[in-house]
Amino acid sequence: MVVTSFPLGEVVQNQDATGRIVKWALKLMGLGISYAPQTAIKxxxxxxxxxxxxxxxxxxxxxxxxxxxxxxxxxxxxxxxxxxxxxxxxxxxxxxxxxxxxxxxxxxxxxxxxxxxxxxxxxxxxxxxxxxxxxxxxxxxxxxxxxxxxxxxxxxxx
The missing domain is CATH 3.30.420.10 (Ribonuclease H-like superfamily/Ribonuclease H)
Incomplete structure (x- = not known):
């Protein structure tokens, strides 16, 4: 699981992405990575x-x-x-x-x-x-x- 405040999951999983993003998306697709928004620390x-x-x-x-x-x-x-x-x-x-x-x-x-x-x-x-x-x-x-x-x-x- 990747926790980030940036919309990384949207960018990597976007089917309209081009260039290097597509290459990274293809390589990461089979790894089962999930993305979660960063929350406040209690x-x-x-x-x-x-x-x-x-x-x-x-x-x-x-x-x-x-x-x-x-x-x-x-x-x-x-x-x-x-x-x-x-x-x-x-x-x-x-x-x-x-x-x-x-x-x-x-x-x-x-x-x-x-x-x-x-x-x-x-x-x-x-x-x-x-x-x-x-x-x-x-x-x-x-x-x-x-x-x-x-x-x-x-x-x-x-």
Whole structure:
């Protein structure tokens, strides 16, 4: 299947085509190729990508038999926000979670919601030692008290 935003299928399958297009159409005709229009990428796809490729994108965690690692990320959408959480056990087992926020939120609010929900889940899972990773340096600095917070909505999270 060829996914494209161009009318490639119409051009190749056009019987009025001439020249090189006809040669290509004859060669491709027997291969069973179908053409589909390109659609919009949903935020869920981006969150799934983040969960699937976290291991290759993030620096490796310190290997310790007692520590779990939690990766979190918030995502802003038109109708609310979502967050992705990945827990990696000391034995390397990965648990992936997606949570949808059903209220208007900024990117930073989504990041904080992801962190707080991740910590609650870690408590429910009985995790005692947790290494937490995120791609938002602002959130990390505010949580570690290395940066001040001036937004009244974010102060509550800090």
């Amino acid at each position: 935020c869920q796809v981006l969150a799934d990508f983040m969960a699937e490729w976290t291991e290759t994108q993030m620096p490796p965690a310190v290997v310790d038999k007692d520590y779990w690692t939690m990766y979190f990320d918030g995502s802003l959408m038109k109708k609310g926000a979502s967050m992705g959480l990945v827990f990696v056990s000391p034995l390397g087992v990965r648990m992936k979670y997606m949570i949808r926020i059903h209220f208007p939120a900024s990117k930073n609010v989504a990041e904080y919601e992801a962190l707080i929900n991740g910590l609650c889940m870690a408590i429910e899972l009985g995790i005692r030692w947790l290494d937490i990773r995120d791609d938002s340096q602002l959130v990390i600095d505010q949580v570690m008290k290395e940066s001040s917070c001036h937004n009244t909505k974010i102060v509550v999270y800090c």
